[in-house]
Amino acid sequence: MTEYETHDYDVIVIGAGGAGLRAAIEAKDRGLRTALICKSLLGKAHTVMAEGGVAAAMGNVYAEDSWQVHFRDTMRGGKMLNNWRMAQLHAMESPDRVQELEAWGALFDRTTDGRILQRDFGGHRYARLAHVGDRTGLELIRTLQQRAVAMDIDVFMECKILRLLSDADGVVSGAVGYWRATGEMVVFSARSTVIATGGAGKSWKYTSNSWECTGDGHAMSLWAGADLIDMECVQFHPTGMVWPLSVRGILVTEGVRGDGGVLRNSEGKRFMFEYVADMFRAETAESEEEADRWYEDHSAGRRPPELLPRDEVARAINTEVKSGRGTPHGGVFLDIASRRSAEVIRRRLPSMYHQFMELAGVDITHEPMEVGPTCHYIMGGVRVDAETAAATVPGLFVAGEAAGGMHGSNRLGGNSLSDLLVFGRRAGIGASDFATGRSGQVVPNQAEIDRTVDEALAPFTRDEGENPYQVHHDLQDTMQTLVGIIRTQSELDEALEKLDELTSRASRVAVGGGRSYNPGWNLATDLPAMLTVSRCVTLGARDRRESRGGHTREDFPNADPEFGKVNLVQRQPSGGGMDEEIKIGPEPIPEMPDELKALFEETH
Amino acid sequence: MADDVTMRVWRGDADGGDFAEFTLPAQEGEVVLDVIHRIQATEAGDLACRWNCKAGKCGSCSAEINGRPRLMCMTRMDQLPEGPVTVAPMRTFPIIRDLVTDVSFNFEVAKSVPAFAPPPRPEEGYRMAQIDIERGQEFRKCIECFMCQDVCHVIRDHEDNKPQYAGPRFFIRYAELEMHPLDTNDRRELLRQQGGLGMCNITKCCTEVCPEHIKITDNAIIPMKERVVDATYDPVAWLGRKILRRKKATPQQAVTHGA
Structure with missing residues (x-):
């Protein structure tokens, strides 16, 4: 039998982006023995990539902003599929979470009277995003990281978690994984386990996500018997770089549009005016003149259509390119050069300036950018209790992108960083309370440990087999072409067949070299989660026979009110791991109380 | 643009190592990290390098490229001088493996x-x-x-x-x-x-x-x-x-x- 080291904690947090860090800080602050485990070095998680800001109705720029308006914007942006209670808690608590960061050392950009400055973003009625230029994610993760270091939280870096462990009663009781530096196995036993592993974009070819975003937490939760909801809802951010090919997919912040940038097709036309859905018509400008007035004063005109929610803009760009009005490299133009001074652009968007200058040789203060949709965020995730972030299996708590419900079928920009803070904290509280109340010795299932270790090491025992890089490449091709921004029945059926094939190939991967820092082997151990999550997205996309938010069906182009009342829930009832069939079916979404429903009737 | 690129990549661990040479077809607009990834996917699946965002925002992929510390993800191949490109790990920190150091x-x-x-x-x-x-x-x-x-x-x-x-x-x-x-x-x-x-x-x-x-x-x-x-x-x-x-x-x- 393989040897492994063991660690015992009250609370383990898997993932050290914004949500994981915030959860660990909360648990540690409550006096629990807390461990933070991350696949990369501390401070490198994907949160660092967030650019535009953190949404919080502080009312520093528009005093008329309130949690009610933020709540309403979030629900409408999510096409009402959101868990209303999560959206409400999020809107109510995010201002406190932002203020708290400032007390921990964050330096947000300021208003002229010295308060936190807020910027405009798509789908938000008022300028609401607290920010630091276009590197807000870095500020957020560094602040939380420095707080965690000051609190002396135990951090396990470059440690890949493979599976959650249960005890004899089915209570989640820790996790098993390995150190990437040595390849040695490690087992954590814990009274509570928090999953904050982020997204799953690495299954698509053009994505803004880093290598880490392989859906580990989604898959491990499912394998442990937890419910996933609405996995078909995947956000394609409208503006990723399209050229050079090697950087295709890298994010171009929505802040470019918030600060005055406009989208034009190859004919020079501001095409977004043609794509205003009825739901947003009353609050969207009808002419360029009106839209431009709005940038100066929000009461002088209505919002520019470039700032519609991301799903609307991404679909519009997709249509323009498919209709032959795209740029030379297959995108559309994002122009801020002709609209703002070079000095303003460099000050407001410094990292965009450098990104285009250094990677594409484009000076965004003089030329337009070429942009197109890129896989960015998964709204679907583990079904959680809004108050405690508890999953549907005991002992497991989930926060951030790995959790579902908060964003419905489409997330508004800026709502992710606030989500991390609000529900990271709540998961920390939920996990702490559960750990405190759990009695007796925590004994993870030995058979689960042994099986996981054997499976993980199997690629070394095969003399020849599939190349993990090739399997990953083919998975990305499959998901990009068959389960991308626009979906249809025949392609989804084809995708499911291909996923069967890829799963079988993944079970035969062989790797060379040793266990110490071996990226080929590391990728081989990421493949099971990527394949499981890809299957869940495809199954959900097949069964949701309508178009809503981040899920668009060519064969069912309209929203169906009946589908608007349900989550598509996926589970493996006996927690049987990868081999067990995934069950999928609709279940009613929680109904909003009347006083919140009234918020949607008051306006317009 | 040249048809091929030659990379001299340091390979080894705490006990020592040496440069290994890889020659690949050049591709337009690539950065050094892209070429390292192509080497991993084809010739050396276990070539160790650290990276995350591939957009110059996370600071993971630091290496010494032609003797100068640079981010692999922000160094375009077509802006380096002609001839083989040398990629070595940061020297100030102990080696874990290949391009990965213990920071x-x-x-x-x-x-x-x-x-x-x-x-x-x-x-x-x-x-x-x-x-x-x-x-x-x-x-x-x-x-x-x-x-x-x-x-x-x-x-x-x-x-x-x-x-x-x-x-x-x-x-x-x-x-x-x-x-x-x-x-x-x-x-x-x-x-x-x-x-x-x-x-x-x-x-x-x-x-x-x-x-x-x-x-x-x-x-x-x-x-x-x-x-x-x-x-x-x-x-x-x-x-x-x-x-x-x-x-x-x-x-x-x-x-x-x-x-």
Whole structure:
């Protein structure tokens, strides 16, 4: 039998982006023995990539902003599929979470009277995003990281978690994984386990996500018997770089549009005016003149259509390119050069300036950018209790992108960083309370440990087999072409067949070299989660026979009110791991109380 | 553009190693990290390198490219001179494998910097003027690629200096806290003794390699050297600073500056 080291904690947090860090800080602050485990070095998680800001109705720029308006914007942006209670808690608590960061050392950009400055973003009625230029994610993760270091939280870096462990009663009781530096196995036993592993974009070819975003937490939760909801809802951010090919997919912040940038097709036309859905018509400008007035004063005109929610803009760009009005490299133009001074652009968007200058040789203060949709965020995730972030299996708590419900079928920009803070904290509280109340010795299932270790090491025992890089490449091709921004029945059926094939190939991967820092082997151990999550997205996309938010069906182009009342829930009832069939079916979404429903009737 | 690119990549571990040569077809617009990834996918699946965002934002993929510390994800192949491209791990840190080094030294130093200590938060939130936080914001652009630490000769070739030297990355951290309008800690003596600020002789190598273009030497190290000297040797300046600092922290002052 393989040897492994063991660690015992009250609370383990898997993932050290914004949500994981915030959860660990909360648990540690409550006096629990807390461990933070991350696949990369501390401070490198994907949160660092967030650019535009953190949404919080502080009312520093528009005093008329309130949690009610933020709540309403979030629900409408999510096409009402959101868990209303999560959206409400999020809107109510995010201002406190932002203020708290400032007390921990964050330096947000300021208003002229010295308060936190807020910027405009798509789908938000008022300028609401607290920010630091276009590197807000870095500020957020560094602040939380420095707080965690000051609190002396135990951090396990470059440690890949493979599976959650249960005890004899089915209570989640820790996790098993390995150190990437040595390849040695490690087992954590814990009274509570928090999953904050982020997204799953690495299954698509053009994505803004880093290598880490392989859906580990989604898959491990499912394998442990937890419910996933609405996995078909995947956000394609409208503006990723399209050229050079090697950087295709890298994010171009929505802040470019918030600060005055406009989208034009190859004919020079501001095409977004043609794509205003009825739901947003009353609050969207009808002419360029009106839209431009709005940038100066929000009461002088209505919002520019470039700032519609991301799903609307991404679909519009997709249509323009498919209709032959795209740029030379297959995108559309994002122009801020002709609209703002070079000095303003460099000050407001410094990292965009450098990104285009250094990677594409484009000076965004003089030329337009070429942009197109890129896989960015998964709204679907583990079904959680809004108050405690508890999953549907005991002992497991989930926060951030790995959790579902908060964003419905489409997330508004800026709502992710606030989500991390609000529900990271709540998961920390939920996990702490559960750990405190759990009695007796925590004994993870030995058979689960042994099986996981054997499976993980199997690629070394095969003399020849599939190349993990090739399997990953083919998975990305499959998901990009068959389960991308626009979906249809025949392609989804084809995708499911291909996923069967890829799963079988993944079970035969062989790797060379040793266990110490071996990226080929590391990728081989990421493949099971990527394949499981890809299957869940495809199954959900097949069964949701309508178009809503981040899920668009060519064969069912309209929203169906009946589908608007349900989550598509996926589970493996006996927690049987990868081999067990995934069950999928609709279940009613929680109904909003009347006083919140009234918020949607008051306006317009 | 040439048809092929030749990469000389250092391979090995703590016990030693050597450069291995790989020749691949060139592709338009690629950065060094793209070529490393193609080598992994085809010829050397176990070639170790650290990376995350591939957009110059996370600071994971630091390496010495043709002898100069750079981010692999932000170094375009077509901007390097013709001929083989050499990629080696950062020299200042112990090798784990291939291009991956053990950078834990930096995480240990981070623990030794006393945390930000603001006064209690007023009901309506803190007030700070933009002009008063801009220097701190410059330092907080740091992506912790640790290339400034790598290139700093105080520790690059002198392992024995590491225990008493924080390095440029942490000099800007000290400076950020020292210049924060709300902070109440005084870390100057600590920076002099434990941080070893005096050992820096301002050759500006750190500033030259910083991918975020932070003016480490001019805006952090030199002002901090002056402040340390003031605090240690000049009672008049020390008194003057005490008064200035107190003024800067009041909300009224912030409002005046911002107006």
